[in-house]
Amino acid sequence: MPVIRVEVVETSSLGDRSYLAHDGRAALVVDPQRDIDRFLTLAGRLGVRITHVAETHLHNDYVSGGLALARVTGAAYLVAAGDDVAFDRTAVTGGDETAVSETMRIRAVATPGHTFHHLSYVLSGPDGPDGPAGPVGVFTGGSLLFGTTGRTDLLGSEHARPLARRQHDSARRLADLLPDGAHIWPTHGFGSFCTVRQSDATASTIGQEKRTNPALRLEADDFVTQTLGGLDAYPAYYAHMGARNTTGADLIDLTPAHAARAAELRARIAAGEWVVDLRSRKAFAQRHLAGTLSFGLDGPMPTWLAWMAEWGAPLTLLGDGHEQVATAQRELARIGVDRPAAAASGTPRDWAAGDTALLGEMAVASFTDLAAARAGPAPRNLPAPDVVLDVRLRGEWEAGHIDGATHVPLPELPHRLSEVPPGTVWAHCGSGYRAAAASSLLQRSGRRAVLIDDAFDHAAASGLSLTDH
Known part of the structure; x- marks a missing residue:
């Protein structure tokens, strides 16, 4: 009897996952990224033919490769019927069943919340001699994630509260519909800004989520309050993704760029x-x-x-x-x-x-160096800090920051450089990556900058005073 397998195609830089489910012959791809060569290569290696491509929603954090992949392979392209798109697709609504092959089928479940017309897809394998097969798992897109759910404010802050309530209902719908052992395969939740909060989990089931996920543990009002309270800024380029996916993206062009001398x-x-x-x-x-x-x-x-x-x-x-x-x-x-x-x-x-x-070049320091420089002469010939610049996001700052620091979130820094007080700036973030970008921006503008390349968890242990005021 054919076995259903689900392959994960991870895009760690964006915090997303796509999936290829197959029975050894036919394959379904869910929420593909735009560089579809990865899916074509995987299908070729497995010796399967991509017959169906499904979108859980029109994505806000990346340009979908779904339309291009469907056109290249001749696959059916499943998109929510409620989404107004500018291309031909197989329109899907909650309750619709699709046979991917003789041994593999999916059933769409309406799970609005992350978007208005969001769908999840329940995957089932071949029927056995004792009757229909139970569900193997569910592709949840931006609905029920590992330990959290997809954020509800990407379609406008005015929709955040009603969509949060619908997100709660959708998570409960999946939990009621599926057995505890059913796998969950979300698209978001691995560092993506599409989530309410981050989780370190790499796999989960309905049963595990019942024990840990706020959407399945909190009543609706409490869940909505917690969800809206946990929302922070999200990337400005998200504003362009939904429109691009509604229109439909062409094949990606990865030919080498013009070489500059x-x-x-x-x-x-x-x-x-x-x-x-x-x-x-x-x-x-x-x-x-x-x-x-x-x-x-x-x-x-x-x-x-x-x-x-x-x-x-x-x-x-x-x-x-x-x-x-x-x-x-x-x-x-x-x-x-x-x-x-x-x-x-x-x-x-x-x-x-x-x-x-x-x-x-750029001077590099640690939080221990900063504590020493605040207490006396700066160590290792580092310039004394006139300004400590925290470039983390608002939620991180409010959870605790160095007393006396100046706060400008990194995404706002290009337009707020003039607000950074005069003198030598020691810049920090949560790990050093964003601080490096900030320090290079400061240098380019003519400022003297020191990069604090250190984990913020080390700040208090280094003797620096933290506050949440």
């Missing part, structure tokens, strides 16, 4: 364009082309870069090799930043054409 890089920097260094923040701090910005590929580069840069403005990517640039180009294309204006591979010395006067 040193003179062109200097001109782009002088023009105020964003020239982005993709190397690690440690490499950036040691040496970089002056005027460039640190968004290392070793962190959530596409989220923070696309959130902060002006939408549609030219971006130039710098990497230590062609592969690093190509990876960044793929990451950005997933969220609709289709083509970099230019790119260059090599070292900072290459990008400066050997002119060391065009190179810069």
Whole structure:
């Protein structure tokens, strides 16, 4: 008897998962990212044919590859009937059943909350000699997630409260419908800003969620209050994703970007364009082309870069090799930043054409260094801190921050640089990644900056006074 298997296709940089479910012959792909070559390669390796592509919702955090994948493979494209789209699709409503193959079927369940017309898909295998097979699991998209649910404010703050109540109802509907052993396969919840809160879980079942998920443990009013209270800012580029997915995205273009030489890089920097260094923040701090910005590929580069840069403005990517640039180009294309204006591979010395006067470096410190510098002379010849800049988001700041620090969330910093008090700025975040981006922005604007490359959990232990006021 054929066995149903579910393969996870993870996009860790965006905190999302897509899925390929198959019975050894036919396959269903759920919520595919835009770079569909990953799904075609996986299907080829498994020796299966993609016959169906399903969307749980029109995504807000990435450009879907569903339409392109369906067109390339000839698969049926399942999209909620309630969504007004500009392309042909198989319209689906709650209760509809679809036979993916003779041995694999899915049933749509209306689970509004994350969006108005959100669907979940219950996956069932072949019937046995004793009757119909029970559900294997459910693809929950942005509905019931690991330990949380999808946020409810992405379609407008005015809809957040009624959608939160519907999200509670939808989670309960799934829990009532499915056995405790049914697997949950969510799209969001692995660092995505589409979730109410983050979870470290990597797998779950309906039974596990009944024990831990607020949507299944709290009454509706309490759940709504907790959900709305936990919402923080989300990336500005989300505003472009829903419209792009409603129209339908074409095939992705990952051909190499225009190669820029040193003179062109200097001109782009002088023009105020964003020239982005993709190397690690440690490499950036040691040496970089002056005027460039640190968004290392070793962190959530596409989220923070696309959130902060002006939408549609030219971006130039710098990497230590062609592969690093190509990876960044793929990451950005997933969220609709289709083509970099230019790119260059090599070292900072290459990008400066050997002119060391065009190179810069950045001082790096720890929270222990900051505590010492506040108590007396700064250690290791570091400049004294005139300003401690916290670039974490509002919720992080309100949960506790360094006494006397200045708060400007990183996404707001490009437009609020003038609000940062004068003097040498020591910048920090939760781990160092965002602080590196902030420090490079400050440097580019002519400020003296020190990167605190340290985990915020170390701040109190270093002797720094924390407050939530």
